[in-house]
Amino acid sequence: MSGALTVDNRDVAGLTAEERAQWSAWAADDPDLASPYFRVEFAEITARVSPDCAVAVFRRDGDVVGYFPYQKRGGAIQPIGAPMNDYHGVIAPRGEAPTLAEVARLLDGRRFSVNGWVGASTRGIRSESFRTTIPDNGGYDAWYAARRQAFGKYFKDKERARRSMAVEFGSVDVQIGLRDPALLDELIALKREQYRRTGRHDIFACSWTGDLLHALMAHEQADFGASMAVLRAGGQIAAMEYSLHAGRRFHFWFPAYVPSLARCSPGILLSMETIRLGAEQGYRDFDYGFGGEAYKRYFCDTVQPVTEAAFLGPGLPSAIGAATDALLSMAGADRAEEIRNSLRRRWNVIEACEVTGVDRFKGAALAARAAFAKAMNRTAAAS
Known part of the structure; x- marks a missing residue:
């Protein structure tokens, strides 16, 4: 690639129709950018809710070669929507995106940190994201048969857990694609209690994070949006999950379950049913995000490398x-x-x-x- 790389920092809302179309075309042409987090709609909705957002427009020889949406916190720069943005990187023609180090240098913040960078990087901690892919030929039944053959004991245990839950509490029912704001508030309350219980920072103590989930769920678009799935036992909520989806990709995002029912694995049962029902609606890639939780190996057959890195001032x-x-x-x-x-x-x-x-x-x-x-x-x- 010839020419010096430069950057213009712009308001996300100021993107032109041509720039939005270019962004969308580049994301659609690169399988590594298939996650909903790379959609221009995610950046636009987040910028209306999260404080101090912008988009870096990278150029070479006057031509746009990439977009990177971000937010500022004091002198620090982070991917837009952090800490809830699971994947981030430069939206660019496949194989031509600026590297992580180039982005950090041009944005020139006191601190620049990423935890799920997709793209070229020569530093940082490499980890993997996990997905499961439903085959077009055979659908969910073929996928589940293969998983059950590979991990028979695990899935037999979950089948028993579902039967036991039904016997103890009543019929087990699952719904997906729900967009009920009151239900989302209930999930947020469960997550906040979980953060208190485990000593983690309560990301919903600040108002904009909850507002973002509500704004994404209220967005009406056929191939992009957010929704909730709920598992009820005997009519009572046992587990919920908030997910983001775009095209054929379904990203599991915020799970929560009633702690007293943990022995019945309600979160795992909800995940299994979400895959089944989601596959019927045309979703094929179900994304569990990055991280090495043990249960993911039973479900996932596809991995994608991501980078965690921080560029710090003195x-x-x-x-x-x-x-x-x-x-x-x-x-x-x-x-x-x-x-x-x-x-x-x-x-x-x-x-x-x-x-x-x-x-x-x-x-x-x-x-x-x-x-x-x-x-x-x-x-x-x-x-």
Whole structure:
């Protein structure tokens, strides 16, 4: 590629019809950009809700060669919709996108962090996202037969769990494609309780994150949108999941289940039924996102590499620097790296959610205490 790479930073709402069409065409031509997060509609809806959003328009020799939507938090730059944006990268002609390092250099933030970068990268931590693909020939039945043959014990156990749930609580029913705002509020309440229970930062404590889920679900478009799936046992909600979808891709996003029913695996049962019912509606790729949760190996037959990386200015963010140093000295060298990694990931979430310095400081202090307690508990258990 010839010519110097330059960038124009623009309002997402200011994209022209021609630019929107170009963005959509490039995303449609590249299988790596098939996720709903790469759709121009996702960027536009998010920019109306999340504070301080923009789109980087990259050019060479005056020609547009890529788009990257992002948001600012103070001097930090993150993918648009972070921490809820599972996949991000430059929307460009296949094989011609600027690299992660080039994007970080041109955007020139005090801090630039990504956790699911799709595209060229020479640094960062590489991980994998997980999907399952339903064959056009044979559909769900053929897929499930293959999964059951490969992991018979696991799926037989889930079939027994469903029968036991029906016996104990009443008939098990699943609905997908729901767009009920009250149901979404109920799911958000379950997620907030889960965050409190597990000591994670409550991403819904700031208003814009919940507003984004509502805005995406209210969007009316045949090949892009968001919806909910619900599993009820005896008429009572046992599990829910909020998902994003575009074209043939269905992305599982926010699952929640009633903790007292955990022994019945309601979340797994809902996932299985969502795949069955979604396949009937024409979805073929069901995306579980990145991360190594053990259950994913029973469902997924396709992986895609993604990168987690952070480009930092001098020093740690001031909100956590001194407190972190003190905690690391107390924890000892054997746990220091574990605490650093945990704090970095927690800080990414806090920085993305909270739009004021005061709220970021509060979140950082809580994260530091939680990371230290977790590391100390592990040390005690190992001794």
